[in-house]
Amino acid sequence: MSTLTEMPCEIIISVLRELDDVRFLLPSLLTCHYVYSCFKQNPGVAVDILQRQIHLAIIPYSVAVLEATRLDPRYDTDVYELLGTLYTEPSKFTERLRTMPVPLLARMGHVYELIHTFATEFASSAWTHLSTDQESEVAGSLVLSPSEYIRFLRNFYRVELYFCLFRSAPNTPFREQLFFFNQPPWETEQVACVHDFLELKLSKASYDVLAHDVELGELEIDYITAGDNQFRQLWLSQGVDFTHKLTSESSYDDKKSLLKSAFGGQKADLYDKLIEPLETDLDDHTPLSGYTEKDLAAEFTPMEGQDTDKGPFEAWRVTFNPLPPSAWVMLTNNSGLRERAYVLWDLDRIEKYGLLKLFDNAPKDSELQHTPNDYDEMNESFKERSEICRKGGSGHWSKNDESRIVWSK
Template identity: 70%
Template sequence: MCASCCPRFSPVAMCARASKKIQAWQLRSCSAWTLLSKDQGSEVAGSFVLSSSEYLRFCRAFYRVELYFCLFRCRNSLGSVPFHEHRFFSNLPPWEKEQLASVQDFLELKLSQSSHDVLAHDVEFGELEIDYITTGDNNHFRQLWLSQGVDFIHRLMSESSYNSKKALLKSAFVAGKVDLYEALISPPETDLNDDVPLSDYADEDLAALFPPTESQDKDSDKGPFEAWRVAFNPLPRSAWVMLTNNYGLRERAYVFWDLDRIETYDMMKLFENTPEDSELQRAYDDMDEMRESFEERSKIWQKGGSGYWSKNDASRIVWPTWQDGN
């Protein structure tokens, strides 16, 4: 195994490593709590402290996502990989996969925010038609940059210079890529022909489907399971993870909270009224504007221009200097 690519950390050690850089798990939990506070005002407003179980869930989810990126984006340098990336999470119950989906959404949002200025304005990136709006596995470049992991996204967030951000984004063009989004939405083959809705499964049926794992032995709280069951109750097994219309729930980290917290703040009612879309999806309103910018920036690039483009403003475009006699 490529040690520099895939260091072996425990979930808590990995979380501590990440927290020293961007406190990723803390950002995730705080942003989710802020949204829940806005949903119901003073009932959930104010500061909060994660329980030990909630802390472990956030740490573990970021650890698993980072491990996945490290392992599979390096698979060409690892020689033989003992299992396919789509089966890496096959032993996890769907509510824990939803935790990973929540992390994926969060990292994608941070990537989108920190790269937007460059991707929406740089002439070269406009010529390349790099999509800065589309979410999920239909956006090749975004999945490429996500594949570089938490540290890469942190560096992008930390860069204040436009040129430094662009250089960092371009540095990944030759890097390995793996699609976490696709891996999470790909159901096991055994689920494809099962059209029985979750609501028809008794507790003992679900216990048989998803026998306790080592992680569940350490985290027996029913909060994540109950929140997941409410969200997917009318759906069959093939759709039990990462639904598009559950973006709003994942944005609120709905499968991370303890049952006690869920009951105390009546979160199930909050979840019922959660918007289906997310901050990421609202950017789809600007799709036509993005396509127009591709055309304008491509025209400039074809004429030899580069640099920063804005609509109706070419003051920051850099043109080649032609010396006399050339």
């Protein structure tokens, strides 16, 4: 029986090439010197694995996110060059793979797996909402089409790229507007959908700590306001790795430590940017219904590799038809629609299940909405926890229950 070291290098490389995740390559290379030697003769196998793992259409975004974590955001030219390449020559990012060391490729594989997990969870959650809506014709389990899968992934990457570029950059609104330059509003609304989903994930994962911890109550950290919430924007700005760790962590103390670790860090307020209309839009009061498809096509010139499916456009147009350009993205009363990923479905699916009708009747509020009574209870909890803190208490507070409070001697 042949041993591993007696096998031809070609077989070893063929086996390595079948790995599902480029992160598995490094441990494989450490199994023995012979495997590592075979890899050194065929280093391109690492890129082959990554290209099997990550869809070709997503690789430019994957590389852009990696590059964004390594450039100095203080320099406008670096940001302009990265965004310009991504928008006009994305294939150049794909070409860079061949010169990247395995640890960087592994990092790209790690981020992809996190985004894949979040994207598929969002799609499934949105489909569940649609299936339970009144008069719904949606049935069966969700199987995303290839174009839908890419669309969901791409927009999670866009959000991650935004945070990587701008969380530690000086306040330069023009650069942030460049991020959305020539991106049609229905695609910006896709980014808004992902923002809301990630905020909901973070909100649920942090609620127990923020609503009950004495120290964080003393700081009066708002744990229920959606969108315009500076602490949530700070935590979202830390990226998908941070959000995934928070949502995966079960320990109360570890969650608190993770949340506190971001204090003093930099943030990029994506919500604020999404609700801020472009200056050029403010003087145009023409409703969307006054624009023809030809008008919109002329204003938003398609870029290389841009999504051509009409589903997102049709869903967006029906929703915003009576509104002017300054109100074409991120309206508060469309929260329920964004929760249903309404601008992320293919036209075939929209027509098959009559989704435009469902969108028209979808609840306006999302799970992130709260009542005035919720705010009263939050503010009362701030007062009670602050009083406990001044008396030397710490730990977990609950209304009318101080059994888990730890008192200093």
